[in-house]
Amino acid sequence: MRDSLRDSPHFSDPVFEAWCAHDADSHDRAVIRAMTRRRETPVHLVYGDVLKDAAARAVSAFPGDVLYAVKCNDHPMVLRALYDGGVRHFDVASIREVELIRGLFPDSTCHYMHPVKPGFAIEEAHHMHGVTAFALDDLDELDKIDAALGEDADKGAVMLAVRVEMPRGQAAMDLTGKFGAPVQKAAAILAEVAARGYQTGLTFHVGSYCTNPRAYVTALEICRRVQRLARVPLDVIDAGGGFPASYTGNEGPFAAYVTAITETVSRLNFLGRDGRAPVLRCEPGRGLVGLGQSILTKVDLRRGGDLFLNDGVFGGLSELKYLGPYFPIQALRPTSVGFEPITGGGSADFQLFGPTCDSVDSCPGPFRLPDAVRTGDWLEIGKMGAYSNAYRTEFNGFHSDLYSAVSGQPFWAKSSSADASRRAA
Ligand SMILES: Cc1ncc(COP(=O)(O)O)c(C=O)c1O
Incomplete structure (x- = not known):
């Protein structure tokens, strides 16, 4: 047979x-x-040249670190093409993603930007894989990070970014309701992060496939309010993901979103540490790999x-x-x-x-x-x-x-x- x-x-x-x-x-x-x-089964056709070009364009357009959001597509062929295009930073959301990236690209940096993480994962990410950037939106998570890093941790070398809640309806795929602290709470967490000796950051996600650059303007204005209330300098501003892939052709280029972000950051005059401007980061998923x-x-x-x-x-x-x-x-x-x-x-x-x-x-x-x-x-x-x-x-x-x-x-x-x-x- x-x-x-x-x-x-x-x-x-x-x-x-x-x-x-x-x-x-x-x-x-x-x-x-x-x-x-x-x-017969479905087959995924991976266009490495398209991915590499998208990565190279994003890395050269963004005046900071471009973190690829691994969750969006974690196939090694895709990751390799992005790496070949110049991506050296990865937004990871689980210990398996950390292991995947560290295994493939030992010279790259993982940023653990999931606001709710198991304690063991924080511990392994930090102590076994050298991860020094984490997101959070709750004081309990801060305690968990403290405990996982341990009393001897060099907290001044670890950056904790508070995820700020966003208004609804800014993108085709709304991500509100699950993560993000409202302004007052975000400010209290940020102040506590600074008080415990960590580097400070603010981060947000405007929602996926966001076709309006003004959503990033609004998000940064909210972050500025958080910083004013917290009265601490910021080491990092992370504009998250949400950048559209060009599905209809009407989305506008990545550069338009970068301009909205950079112009707003300089207009709002975010207070950095020791007179330095905060480091800018973004976490595109769809915008890098969609096409x-x-x-x-x-x-x-x-x-x-x-x-x-x-x-x-x-x-x-x-x-x-x-x-x-x-x-x-x-x-x-x-x-x-x-x-x-x-x-x-x-x-x-x-x-x-x-x-x-x-x-x-x-x-x-x-x-x-x-x-x-x-x-x-x-x-x-x-x-x-x-x-x-x-x-x-x-x-x-x-x-x-x-x-x-x-x-x-x-x-x-x-x-x-x-x-x-x-x-x-
Ligand atoms: C923390 C975080 N960053 C980045 C992304 C990537 O988003 P997008 O694919 O819309 O760019 C996601 C997606 O859910 C996310 O949760």
């Missing part, structure tokens, strides 16, 4: 080799490889305007449900010599369903796709670098751990530069 499956003309390696005989580039090889697997990955997923069934895919909300596609139908999608059809993009024949609105039995596993969209799409085709969903593989589960037995490194530009970048040159012609 096994042999006859392996030898099936549709799924054997010789077929894959034959399909790739015609000079396929790394993208086409990855697609063909996905289509010829006997047990650097695609997901290839198979259409297991078309039923009218519904497509049942082999990936979904419990896999890599939760952002399609919770953020919206922003993501570029190309439909691909297997052929006897490889595959071809499905074009022509008009388009239609679809909703997408994932492979599990759970009705939550649906993305209403609507997603505009070629009307010709049918059972057995594949979709390549672009700009899926943020919170895709990071969120996936093994629910109902569905899980994909397949990654392919792809060089060059993704399909949506090629088609938008072709559009631009057509417009220019």
Whole structure:
């Protein structure tokens, strides 16, 4: 039985080799490889050049430390590309993330910016991995950090950043309500951090996929109020994450957000230590990796305007449900010599369903796709670098751990530069 499956003309390696005989580039090889697997699963296509460029641009645009928020996508290929682009600081949220980063990049710096941490994790992060930056939003957490670091700790070498509560509604994905101390409480914690001899910081998160640079202005104004009340100098101002990836093209560049932050910091005249300005930090996740990955997923069934895919909300596609139908999608059809993009024949609105039995596993969209799409085709969903593989589960037995490194530009970048040159012609 096994042999006859392996030898099936549709799924054997010789077929894959034959399909790739015609000079396929790394993208086409990855697609063909996905289509010829006997047990098809979704595949993550990692565009290393895109990730490296995004990292290099962010590091050169931001006048401080750029901390990549590891939670957003922790695949080693992604992390390596960011490192190659110049990222040397990482925002980590668990001891496993600390271990991952220290193992891959021993010369990098981890900042443990989760405001609520287990005591053992603080202890191991500090004593075994040299972590000296932590976030907090409660005095109990300060006691926990004190205890974990121990009486002999050099507190003057440790920076504690108080996470400040943000107003609602500043970003597509609101993060208010879980972390962040209101102004008065944040000021009391900050004063206590300074009184106990630590370096001081303030941090916030405006919410993920924040498309309004003014949200950072408001956040910094709130931080300035905290500092005025606390009456202590600040060593660090950390503007957190939230920077958008360019999904629609209307988000504005990272540089616009950097300008809003730097202009506000200098206008508000934050008091630094010994006449020095506070060090600036930011923690982009989505903004660094959003464009650097695609997901290839198979259409297991078309039923009218519904497509049942082999990936979904419990896999890599939760952002399609919770953020919206922003993501570029190309439909691909297997052929006897490889595959071809499905074009022509008009388009239609679809909703997408994932492979599990759970009705939550649906993305209403609507997603505009070629009307010709049918059972057995594949979709390549672009700009899926943020919170895709990071969120996936093994629910109902569905899980994909397949990654392919792809060089060059993704399909949506090629088609938008072709559009631009057509417009220019
Ligand atoms: C503390 C912290 N920093 C940074 C980020 C990254 O956010 P984003 O991906 O929106 O840039 C997150 C995401 O939840 C976070 O919790």
